[in-house]
Amino acid sequence: MRSTPVVNHLLRLGFREKADDLTPLKIQKLLYFLHGWYLAVTGKPLIEEGFEKWQYGPVARGVYDALKRYGSNPVDDYIKDFDWETGEETAHFINPETVPQFSDVLEAVWKKYSPLTGAQLSTLTHLEQTPWSLTEMRERIDDELIRKYFVDQANAKRNASAETPT
Known part of the structure; x- marks a missing residue:
């Protein structure tokens, strides 16, 4: 599926x-973690465009293009696409x-990751043995690598919670 409707749900x-x-x-x-956990839960990619390895972590290029006008400022509106039927810009x-x-996956990801800053989330993607760390710069990060990482x-x-005494 296209990434912009997914981002609009996050927004x-x-x-x-x-x-x-x-x-x-x-x-x-957040989109990357949502994609990764969705892959882990369903075995299917959430967005079709995938992610590339960029300096500050995984990036969906279409989302980057749609949001780059905000720079480092908060996004304050939905991503809109031109609707050929109505002739208007529409958020999907x-x-x-x-x-x-x-x-369910969206709610779980939001609960776990939304309290963190963008920089903290970026740091999580840079840990050793993450899909980002195992991919060459500007290359597409393989969805199977992402799926396996999140399943692991x-x-x-x-396993950690099973070992914790009650």
């Missing part, structure tokens, strides 16, 4: 919660009924 959630730090950097990283969103488990993260968390 909708952020606007509803009055988040004032949704910079393009933070949105890119996902119909959650057509994308199984999207809403889920398994590690599951």
